[in-house]
Amino acid sequence: MDYFLVSLLNGLIYGLLLFMVSAGLTLIFGMMGVLNFAHASFYMLGAYFAYLLGRYIGFWPAIVCATALVGLVGVVVERYFLRKVHKYGHAHELLLTFGLSFIIAELVKLFFGNYPVDYHVPAMLSFPAFHAGPLAYPAYRLIMGAIALLMFGVIYLLLTRTRVGIIVRSAIYKPAMAEALGHNVPRVFMAVFGVGAALAGLAGAVAGAFYTTNPNMAIELGVLVFVVVVVGGLGSLEGAMLASLLIGLLTAFSVGVDYSLADLFTWLGAGDWARRMGGLFTLKLSGLSATLPYALMLLILLVRPSGLMGEKE
Amino acid sequence: MKIRRLLLLAAIIGLVLVPVLLSQSLINAAIQMLIASLFACAFSLLCGQGGMLSFGHAAYFGVGAFATVHAMNAFGGAGLLPTPFLPLVGAAMGLVVGLIAGWFATKRTGVYFAMITLALAELLYALAPHIKGWFGGEAGVSSMRMPAFGLSFGSNTQVYYLTLAWVLVSLGLLYLFTLTPLGRLTLGLRENARRLSFLGYDVHRVSVLVFAISAMFSGIAGSLQALNMEAANYVIFDLQGSAEVLLNSFIGGVTVFLGPALGAALMTFFGYLVSDMTHAWLLYKGLLFVVVMLFIPRGIAGLVQSVTADIRRQGLARMAPSMALYVAASILLMAGTVYLVEMLQRFFSQDYRSLAALNGKGWPPIAVFGSHWAPTSVLTWAAPILALIAGLAVLRLAHARWTSILENEEGVQTLLARDSAAARGQP
Numbered sequence: 229m230d231y232f233l234v235s236l237l238n239g240l241i242y243g244l245l246l247f248m249v250s251a252g253l254t255l256i257f258g259m260m261g262v263l264n265f266a267h268a269s270f271y272m273l274g275a276y277f278a279y280l281l282g283r284y285i286g287f288w289p290a291i292v293c294a295t296a297l298v299g300l301v302g303v304v305v306e307r308y309f310l311r312k313v314h315k316y317g318h319a320h321e322l323l324l325t326f327g328l329s330f331i332i333a334e335l336v337k338l339f340f341g342n343y344p345v346d347y348h349v350p351a352m353l354s355f356p357a358f359h360a361g362p363l364a365y366p367a368y369r370l371i372m373g374a375i376a377l378l379m380f381g382v383i384y385l386l387l388t389r390t391r392v393g394i395i396v397r398s399a400i401y402k403p404a405m406a407e408a409l410g411h412n413v414p415r416v417f418m419a420v421f422g423v424g425a426a427l428a429g430l431a432g433a434v435a436g437a438f439y440t441t442n443p444n445m446a447i448e449l450g451v452l453v454f455v456v457v458v459v460g461g462l463g464s465l466e467g468a469m470l471a472s473l474l475i476g477l478l479t480a481f482s483v484g485v486d487y488s489l490a491d492l493f494t495w496l497g498a499g500d501w502a503r504r505m506g507g508l509f510t511l512k513l514s515g516l517s518a519t520l521p522y523a524l525m526l527l528i529l530l531v532r533p534s535g536l537m538g539e540k541e
Numbered sequence: 542m543k544i545r546r547l548l549l550l551a552a553i554i555g556l557v558l559v560p561v562l563l564s565q566s567l568i569n570a571a572i573q574m575l576i577a578s579l580f581a582c583a584f585s586l587l588c589g590q591g592g593m594l595s596f597g598h599a600a601y602f603g604v605g606a607f608a609t610v611h612a613m614n615a616f617g618g619a620g621l622l623p624t625p626f627l628p629l630v631g632a633a634m635g636l637v638v639g640l641i642a643g644w645f646a647t648k649r650t651g652v653y654f655a656m657i658t659l660a661l662a663e664l665l666y667a668l669a670p671h672i673k674g675w676f677g678g679e680a681g682v683s684s685m686r687m688p689a690f691g692l693s694f695g696s697n698t699q700v701y702y703l704t705l706a707w708v709l710v711s712l713g714l715l716y717l718f719t720l721t722p723l724g725r726l727t728l729g730l731r732e733n734a735r736r737l738s739f740l741g742y743d744v745h746r747v748s749v750l751v752f753a754i755s756a757m758f759s760g761i762a763g764s765l766q767a768l769n770m771e772a773a774n775y776v777i778f779d780l781q782g783s784a785e786v787l788l789n790s791f792i793g794g795v796t797v798f799l800g801p802a803l804g805a806a807l808m809t810f811f812g813y814l815v816s817d818m819t820h821a822w823l824l825y826k827g828l829l830f831v832v833v834m835l836f837i838p839r840g841i842a843g844l845v846q847s848v849t850a851d852i853r854r855q856g857l858a859r860m861a862p863s864m865a866l867y868v869a870a871s872i873l874l875m876a877g878t879v880y881l882v883e884m885l886q887r888f889f890s891q892d893y894r895s896l897a898a899l900n901g902k903g904w905p906p907i908a909v910f911g912s913h914w915a916p917t918s919v920l921t922w923a924a925p926i927l928a929l930i931a932g933l934a935v936l937r938l939a940h941a942r943w944t945s946i947l948e949n950e951e952g953v954q955t956l957l958a959r960d961s962a963a964a965r966g967q968p
Contacts, residue, residue: 257652261652263652263655263656309831309835312835313834313835313838316838318651318652319592319594319651319652320834320838322594322652322655323594323787323791323834324831324834324835326596326784326787327788327827327830327831327834328831330784330788330823330826330827330830331824331827331828331831334821334823334824334827335824337824338821338824338882338885338886338889339885339889340889341889341890341891447780451659451660451663451780454656454659454660455656455660457656458653458656458657458660516668516671518667519664519667519668522660522661522663522664522667523664525657525660526645526660526661526664529645529648529649529657530645533648533649
């Protein structure tokens with residue numbers, strides 16, 4: 229029971245974290261059709277900025293400043309890079325952001341070295357929230373989850389309840405019409421890009437302290453975030469939420485499962501054969517947990533190519 | 542056309558003469574260049590001609606390499622095929638895996654396709670170390686090249702000729718493929734897939750075929766790599782490999798058939814040259830890629846094409862001054878960037894930090910390009926920034942001159958056209 233509860237919480241919170249990063253990605257994608265490869269790099273930048281600033285101004289102010297800084301980086305990327313290649317098409321934009329993600333990773337290595345930096349949860353926040361059997365559950369995980377939920381609420385209300393939200397949604401839905409009505413659509417794009425980047429930066433600043441902050445964190449998370457977008461469906465915020473939670477839970481639960489395909493075959497009466505075959509059949513599910521999201525994605529592509537909540541191809 | 546053929550012939554003769562002219566370590570670099578070129582061309586069959594951007598091509602390169610190593614080890618080390626034919630195994634494996642992966646990936650197009658190829662490669666990368674029987678775990682699988690047909694394949698030179706032969710044949714086949722009906726359909730996929738389906742073609746099937754053929758040639762490249770290294774490790778599936786081929790191809794220019802090969806050869810050669818000198822080689826590569834994406838979207842080959850076309854129209858004499866300005870601007874910009882990056886790299890390196898801490902009194906000077914620079918002096922940082930600013934200014938000037946020449950030409954022609962029309966109107 230304890231195991232179940234802890235895995236459930238871990239999965240949910242990891243899922244919420246994934247959602248924090250993929251929310252911006254999916255919004256930007258839905259709006260501009262740009263798949264921003266550098267999005268996970270914003271997540272990494274958030275962690276590194278917070279680490280750097282945290283040494284001087286304290287933990288929480290550093291997180292706020294890092295979020296703002298990453299948002300600024302996002303605005304610069306949109307204004308001075310993406311907009312320049314817009315005329316060459318989406319593939320070109322994807323390639324450009326890919327190059328940028330490459331450069332950001334290399335710059336981080338240049339300034340901070342190719343190893344994890346010592347960014348950790350401050351002592352006043354590293355206390356157990358509750359005890360589940362012998363396990364002390366860190367309160368910081370719950371704080372991360374709360375921040376993600378808060379962010380989701382704010383974004384949702386902003387998009388559905390304010391004038392700005394109406395303009396943003398109309399710019400997503402019919403950019404040409406919104407422009408004809410006198411709204412500055414390029415500026416809306418720039419702002420959304422900046423906000424999306426800032427959200428990823430916030431996620432990085434918060435999560436970097438708990439997990440490790442290293443130059444590979446962008447690509448490790450980045451691929452997973454793409455999987456979330458594919459599984460969730462094109463540009464759908466709700467789909468991203470659902471897919472994030474699904475993938476979070478899937479990884480959290482599978483780490484603790486020690487069964488392999490051979491055990492399934494034993495149950496079917498062909499266990500010895502499967503064990504003799506070796507290879508895939510004797511791999512424990514716990515060892516495969518990193519590959520499950522990709523398998524889920526392939527499955528989704530087979531049965532529902534538009535994603536869980538996606539409407540169009 | 543004739544010039545192009547002569548150039549091609551000269552290039553082939555040059556490649557054949559490489560082992561006679563170069564040292565052993567350079568021959569090894571040349572082998573790497575050839576393999577990278579073939580891989581880049583295979584990649585851009587899919588992404589340049591088919592318009593399908595793959596972010597996971599290292600997977601097909603990798604399976605080709607592993608299949609070859611296993612084929613070399615087959616029958617107690619005797620080998621499944623004689624050594625020169627081993628790339629056939631890599632090709633077959635690439636084709637099969639390409640068919641399976643392509644069937645999934647080509648279900649979607651555009652950026653979705655890119656993400657699926659990426660996820661497939663990451664899937665393989667995450668899975669490979671766990672399957673020891675196939676991929677040998679962390680240690681990888683190693684093998685030995687067996688003698689065949691009186692050749693020992695012990696020296697670099699023999700491996701070079703084997704690689705050269707395979708690369709030339711493969712490039713030839715890839716070129717011939719562009720002339721076949723399927724090759725023309727590949728272009729159709731890029732330009733307008735919906736129209737192809739209206740014309741009655743099964744777009745999914747065509748895409749899978751193109752994907753598989755691209756994967757097959759990637760498999761040959763991987764196979765040659767395995768033959769050269771006599772080993773394969775699961776790290777080959779890393780995203781780094783997929784990124785490398787993508788960067789190489791686009792820097793070279795995917796719109797021209799041999800552009801990717803050019804890019805890959807140049808980048809591999811520079812990588813070989815500078816990898817001992819700098820830790821920031823990948824950063825330079827990334828910067829170069831972004832500059833190419835922003836300003837010369839058709840890559841080096843496309844740039845060469847358009848420049849030669851302009852020169853032919855305008856005459857070399859008129860274009861030479863602004864070309865010289867361009868070159869000067871590039872040199873200034875490159876010098877500034879390289880100096881700045883190297884300074885920063887050394888300044889932020891752990892060695893330097895501990896040295897400074899040991900020293901106790903401030904920052905010791907940093908050695909870059911044979912001289913020592915004090916990191917606290919203004920000049921140290923002002924020099925590269927001034928170089929960058931000067932470079933940008935010269936670049937602006939060059940660009941203004943170049944465009945004014947081209948515009949003048951067009952202006953003159955419209956004036957002439959108007960004059961002749963007026964002359965005809967009023968006899």
